[in-house]
Amino acid sequence: RIDLVLKTDKFIxxxxxxxxxxxxxxxxxxxxxxxxxxxASDSRTLYKIGVSFSDEQRNIERWLAE
Structure with a gap:
């Protein structure tokens, strides 16, 4: 199951x-x-983003996009 999909006029x-x-x-x-x-067939630019959260910092540790 996808955690989050955000759609705007130009991006997904x-x-x-x-x-x-x-x-x-x-x-x-x-x-x-x-x-x-x-x-895939949508004309908007698609970004795939992986985000990791730190247990110690209780915040975003790192994110990657492609």
């Missing part, structure tokens, strides 16, 4: 959030499970 953002895992793992999940596939 597909986001996966992970706590206690890496941003790379979050981005890999988007690609492996095909979360962005439903938007």
């Amino acid at each position: 953002y597909v986001m996966e959030f992970k706590q206690g895992a890496t941003a790379e793992e979050a981005l890999a999940q988007i690609n492996e499970k095909g979360y962005a596939d439903a938007f």
Whole structure:
């Protein structure tokens, strides 16, 4: 299940959030499970974003986009 899809007039953002895992793992999940596939024919620019949250900092640790 996709954690977040944000649509604007020009962009679509597909986001996966992970706590206690890496941003790379979050981005890999988007690609492996095909979360962005439903938007492939859309004319808007598509961004896939993986976000990891730190248990210690209780904040975003790292994010990656493609």
